[in-house]
Amino acid sequence: MDSHIKSPPTRRLSTGERENAIDRTIPLFPPAIEIDEHNYFDNNEPPEYLEDMICCAQEFVSFHENNRVVLVTSGGTTVPLENQTVRFIDNFSAGTRGATSAEYFLENGYAVIFLHRQFSLLPYSRHYSHSTNCFLDFMEENDGKVLVDPKYQQEMLSVLRKYQTAKDNNLLLLLPFTTINQYLHTLRALSVALQPLKSRALFYLAAAVSDFFVPLHRIPEHKIQSKAGGNKLVMNLDPVPKFLNRLVDKWAPGAMIISFKLETDSSILLSKAKQALERYSHQLVIGNLLQTRKREVVFVEPDAPVLWIRLTPEQEAAGVDIESLIIPAVVERHSAWIRESDNSV
Numbered sequence: 001m002d003s004h005i006k007s008p009p010t011r012r013l014s015t016g017e018r019e020n021a022i023d024r025t026i027p028l029f030p031p032a033i034e035i036d037e038h039n040y041f042d043n044n045e046p047p048e049y050l051e052d053m054i055c056c057a058q059e060f061v062s063f064h065e066n067n068r069v070v071l072v073t074s075g076g077t078t079v080p081l082e083n084q085t086v087r088f089i090d091n092f093s094a095g096t097r098g099a100t101s102a103e104y105f106l107e108n109g110y111a112v113i114f115l116h117r118q119f120s121l122l123p124y125s126r127h128y129s130h131s132t133n134c135f136l137d138f139m140e141e142n143d144g145k146v147l148v149d150p151k152y153q154q155e156m157l158s159v160l161r162k163y164q165t166a167k168d169n170n171l172l173l174l175l176p177f178t179t180i181n182q183y184l185h186t187l188r189a190l191s192v193a194l195q196p197l198k199s200r201a202l203f204y205l206a207a208a209v210s211d212f213f214v215p216l217h218r219i220p221e222h223k224i225q226s227k228a229g230g231n232k233l234v235m236n237l238d239p240v241p242k243f244l245n246r247l248v249d250k251w252a253p254g255a256m257i258i259s260f261k262l263e264t265d266s267s268i269l270l271s272k273a274k275q276a277l278e279r280y281s282h283q284l285v286i287g288n289l290l291q292t293r294k295r296e297v298v299f300v301e302p303d304a305p306v307l308w309i310r311l312t313p314e315q316e317a318a319g320v321d322i323e324s325l326i327i328p329a330v331v332e333r334h335s336a337w338i339r340e341s342d343n344s345v
């Protein structure tokens with residue numbers, strides 16, 4: 001018997017060649033200079049909570065004045081299309097890289113400022129919060145009491161102990177952002193708060209940061225209305241200034257800075273990572289492909305051959321986090337950075 005269910009026709013999202021959707025012949029947007037920094041920060045207001053965050057960060061930094069402190073950024077930034085935001089553009093990132101890396105930094109003796117997209121994964125709770133199991137699936141009822149299911153006891157106890165050690169020793173400061181504007185203002189303010197630590201400050205910029213945004217003066221107050229007749233919504237986005245060189249030269253002089261480069265096309269990953277290193281003159285770019293980011297990354301650094309860090313198939317099958325390999329390699333480089341800085345004074 002013929003089925004009455006037909007598969008829908010394959011539809012293309014738009015006409016035209018997909019390959020031409022982005023014109024890669026357009027020259028790179030130049031790194032930001034002082035005037036770009038003024039233009040951006042004077043015209044896009046800071047979040048109202050920023051002063052409170054700065055106080056928390058300053059307290060945290062003075063508490064750890066003799067320790068190493070890493071600022072881990074994590075999760076994607078949003079670009080609101082309306083001031084009272086119903087619609088926004090988002091950057092992909094669950095926050096796995098950032099949250100997992102933060103745990104390994106803590107294990108390696110660092111204090112961690114975790115600047116993360118609100119509601120993305122957090123260190124330690126990530127094991128239970130966004131998993132395919134609901135957190136209630138880790139529990140059971142026993143004699144009118146809620147207990148952890150015995151099959152999760154061992155692992156949960158180990159996670160809980162690490163979490164409590166971090167809390168009891170004031171080693172983890174969680175600071176959220178949602179929009180690209182909140183992220184940029186907070187990043188700049190935190191960089192300044194970290195300056196007293198000099199080379200003991202480490203920046204590990206794993207957040208997925210939007211390249212485009214709508215400047216404050218062009219954001220409509222209310223929800224954009226659709227009009228009769230199926231009008232298109234044409235968006236006009238400005239490039240987000242490339243502040244990484246401002247971070248390196250002005251906001252965090254002396255600190256070690258690591259950025260991530262995300263691509264989906266393996267043929268351009270290395271060249272883009274090298275280009276980023278040359279443009280911003282920082283210490284390390286960690287390249288990764290969206291498709292393979294959980295099993296391989298590449299370190300691109302000045303005056304050294306590129307270094308691929310990969311999980312073996314056995315490690316992958318055993319659920320080893322690639323961050324357990326990345327962070328010791330980063331720590332080794334940070335130690336060298338501190339030694340070199342000490343020798344040069």
Ligand code: 9Z3
Nearest residue numbers: 093094095096097206207208209260261262
């Ligand atoms: C990354 O490349 C991160 O590793 C991921 C992590 C976002 C891929 P998940 O959170 O994913 O584990 O799901 N972050 C940097 C992405 C980024 O926006 N980099 C900019 C670029 O590629 C430079 S700042 O141009």
